[in-house]
Amino acid sequence: MIIDHPLLGPRDAAEFVCLGDASLIERPDGRADDALEKFYQYQFIRDNPDGVHRELWFHEYGDRSWLVVTRNTLTHEIYNVELAREVAREMGRGR
């Protein structure tokens, strides 16, 4: 596979490490009353769709960016590649 890095252009997938579902960005608040249930869902309950999936990839043998790759798990077609930091900010994550 080739991942079109937003900063570096097309790079071979072998340069990356795949972590999985991009929902891992949405880490719950550990101080909330229902934190245990929220973290249980966050850590252990994931979708594993056959089709379009948003995934976290780390450019380990490159610039060490975390990327959100929107990919079809059946065809390996890649629709979109974004910097995870920007995605995280759009999701409302900050400090």
Add this chain to the structure above:
Amino acid sequence: MTQRFRIGGGLVDRSKTLRFKFNGMSLEGHTGDTLASALLANGRRLVGRSFKYHRPRGIFSAGPEEPNALVTLRSGSSAEPNTRATTAELFDGLAASSQNHRLSLNFDLMAVGDFLSPFLSAGFYYKTFMWPKSFWEKVYEPAIRASAGLGALSGEPDPDIYDKGFIHCDILVVGAGAAGLAAALTAGKSGASVVLADEDFQIGGRLNAETHTINGKSGTAWARDAVGELEAMENVRIMPRTTVYGSFDHGVFGAIERCTDHLPSSNGRPRQILWRIYSKRSVLCSGATERPIAFPGNDRPGIMLAASVRTYANRYGVIPGKRVTVFTCCDDGWRTASDLIDKGVRVTAVLDTRDNVNFPQVPGARVELAERVVATRGRTGLAGIKLQRGDWIETDCLAVSGGWNPNVHLSCHQRGRPRWRDDIAAFVPGGSIPEGMKIAGAASGALTLSDAIGQGRSAAAEFASDLGYRTEAESKINASDEKTGISAFWSVSGAPGRAWVDFQNDVTVKDIAVAAREGYRSSEMLKRYTTAGMATDQGKTANVLALALLAEQTGKSVAEEGTTIYRPPYTAIPIGALAGRSRDKDFRPIRYTPSHRWAESQGAVFVETGNWLRAQWYPRRGEAHWRQSVDREVSETRRSVGICDVSTLGKIEIFGRDVGEFLDRVYANTFNTLAVGKIRYGLMLREDGIVYDDGTTARLGKRHFVMTTTTANAALVYRNLEFARQCLWPDLDVHLISATDGWAQYSVAGPNSRDLLRKVVEPSFDLSKENFPFMACAETTVFGGVPSRLFRISFSGELAYEIAVPAKYGRSMMERLMSVGEEFEATPYGTEALGVMRVEKGHFAGNELDGRTTALNLGLGRMVSKKKDCIGNVLSERPELNRSDAVKLSGFKPVNRSGMLTAGAHFLSPGQDETMGNDQGWMSSVAYSPTLGHSIGLGFIARGDERRGETVRAVDLVRGKDVDVEIVSPHFYDPEGVRQRG
């Protein structure tokens, strides 16, 4: 007489005679021959024995589809079994031998299996060797393995080297026949960068095997001119002897180039190169493969694919027989007859299964329409064929044509499913073709020459303009088009005798009928049950025939039946090529610490820790056993001072306004409050609450921390920190640099470490206990100005420091420490002594952090701060992880002090049965403590912290040990920490 089957013409260079050996017999051929064509030129028809029945087999084809002529090339460590003689290029001195027979090729003892064949039908192994079960491993399997099989590996290391390479291009053209050459010319002229790859050593594909003309030139001459034109273009790379074996995602292709297989020796050059080709577009011009017809006795040497027979005549100037007959169901078979007659070869008869054919003149040949072959004879080579009407024809070569199967393979590697076309009775590429690929020529089902050239040109032109290159209108091509009429004919029915479908795996028409009768009615099931198409040729000649026969059995059409899935590789790839240079010591990169050479000069024994090589111990003269060296290193360190290379520990520099806050979130304990110039031990959790790493982190400045990680987890911790920084808290002002390789670091441990270091760091630096206490850090200089970092931390439990210098000064630092340490009798120590001292001190390490242990298990439950949110905090509170009977890190001493403990032992109470239900925990680390004079261990045992003094059994069923041990504190040595604070 040599080469009695050689005739005139062809592309072999008769001025160059090559000598080679087959089964020890000396033979001759010419430059341009394959091993197969040279064997045929010498009249060698019998070249191998079949896999299951040991049937005599001959050369069947002239290409990579060959099922029969598998030979072992070369000998000794260079021996390569299962090589197709039809693709092996002849060279002077080549030695080949046949496979899969006992005694000799002509008289094979194992051929007795052939007489037992009525009992060896489809599913035979599954049905027969079921009982008794215990016989499978000891009796049946060894016997089957001894009788079946192909060539044998040498069992020696491969002496050749293999490389890997990467190529980027605009347009990849796979196959350099008429379509591929036309595509490459069009693409090349446009200015696009082009790679043209072909598995053959002679570019031109079937142009070299046929007698076509293009614009009045012979096909061969046209191909030669095209190659000349392409070679003159700087943007075109022609790669002969290169098989594109797989089509992967996003225009990536795998290819194998055979660089020196056609030479007597590699002479130090890589034998093969595994290429990864990155293409923007690709044109698949892989041609087509002829398929056989199944009829009784169709596997005798001398029965060949019809187009291959004329390939031998046209390209190699070799005739596979002197009285040739043709058996066909399509117009293409007739070309073999007319080409041979044109060359003066005697064609005895042409049999066509069709009843109404407009056929060419075949002077001298008996022509029979609506006829078929019902039997053959000849023990080790064809002698005659029997017609349906009952008479026999004397013949030594039967050319069989069942039509052409487009080579769709590479179009299928991305979920493509071939589509059946009735008009050409063949599967063509269908379903989802790889993105950016077009198929041209015979591979697409375009079976005439002018169609092939036209398709190649238009595919290339369209792609070139897609990519922004300009193409010009091309001159008209005038090609001699062949007739392509066919009426599908799969097998001769109603005649007795075995008819072979898959020659290499010995699958017959009857096997397929049996499979269908027994309910294996889908193509995928059929394949697995009968093994049709599962041999090394992957059924290139057999698959479609087998599917068609299955369709007949199940009453479906071939289109409905569909094909099995084609997967890479298209042809076999040697494991050596896939490994490339990654073998033996080069399997993965080796990382050496900056003072590695110094350690070598001291005779250190090294151990692999991840990619690193670390000194394990430093043997001295007179020490016969590693324990002697390690015991000495521990004792000397505790007595005076020892020095250990700890450069491999992960080091991460962290800068920014929010570093303290950031560390509070990634460590379980608090860091925000750490003063500048101080160090704190930190525990890192996974988000699921399990401890995964630990280390010390030093605050060098208000906004500058240096984190250390374990050697094994350096990359993982860094990755996780980046995740936290970029994905979880993107607006924290935190910046990371991996500095593991940047610094060489040495532990200086023991009562004399302070005095030793005073002679190393700049004289003005005050090392006194008051100024530089335990867990202090500072930046200073050494060698009169080289920057250095000093950390007062202790893993050994002694007064100890770690000193870091830029990596390039590592060896100098080690040498300096040793030379100024002479007066203290400083001892270098390795990872074993390091491990012994940490067990004595009760520090946990990788053995304890096995992915199951929590801070509570480690006795550090209170370190997980409940005042803040940090990674792993919430899920560490899961009830199951906080059971009152949770295991706790404890120390263990053998009750009988001379007893030796073993890691991996499980704890049981006295008298308990050795069952999982009674299991109370496990021993994770053991060491012989020279300090205490007996074996000690660390381990986890239920409620261990409340059971000090209790005796339990450490049972190691694997090593057969059962030792009574006392549960003690894990801190065996200086539990109050007086020494390290000294």
